[in-house]
Amino acid sequence: MIPASEAASQHRRPSLRDVVVRYQVALYFALFGYGAFVSYLPVAPWSSTTVPTSGVTLSYPGNDSTVIAWFLQIFSYNVTHGLNPLFTDRLNLPFGLHLANVTAVPLLAFLSLPITATWGAFASLNLLVRLSFLLTAWSMYWVIRHWTRPAVAFVAGVIVGFGPFVVSQSTLHLNLAFQALVPLICYAAYRLFVLREGPPWRSGLYLGWPARVSTSFHPKFWPSRSSSSHWLSPATPLRRGENYGRRFPICGGRLS
DSSP, rough: OHHHHHHHHOOOOOHHHHHHHHHHHHHHHHHHHHHHHHHTTTTTTTSSEEETTTTEETTOOOOOHHHHHHHHHHHHHHHTTTTTTTTSSSSSSTTTTTTGTTTTTHHHHHHHHHHHHHHOHHHHHHHHHHHHHHHHHHHHHHHHTTTHHHHHHHHHHHHHHHHHHHHHHHOOHHHHHTTTTTHHHHHHIIIIHHHHHHHOHHHHHHHHHHHHHHHOOOTTTTOOOGGGHHHHHGGGGGTTTTOHHOOOOGGGGTOO
């Protein structure tokens, strides 16, 4: 039988502070979403006739965003026609081109495949651009709020998610604008090398796999010659006796 005091604590209503924090988090997420939604208006986030460059039409010949849209479209075409989604013979004739070695966005193309197949690549591009703002800002907010107040974390999310780099790249290079995983990678590195919490293999997975997945967003962001390190990074912390202060002298010995 559960004591009366324990039963009362189990059914205790959340405090006013808890309710305020919940509404505050929801408000910040809504503000991030509103900022992402109104960006590049009057081009709507679901527009299938314009790209998010201040109303550039489909006939615009030279903008890099049309190249990204082409990558989204060719991925959808290959999948729906039973072809290799990472190869095309429409470029580099007669040899073809491996799309994993260029600035294609295969993971984003896969996630937006239903939209591309139904409404076209420009609709997917418009939606993904808005999501790059929202998810990058929210990711930075989620990481920073571990160390400071939610209001300060919100400001950090705005600075990163709607900052010059993401905004400038969003109209040209979706592969570089989608930075949602970068704050998570930094936080995983902090947990692994500074806090060293939990089993080392799990901390290594938290660091290695987001870094590897991020190459599907922007392969040029991580040099291809270092791709093996993303696979091997889960095994890095398995040696508990390693003196990380010697391997990372820039940290001033804090990791040793």
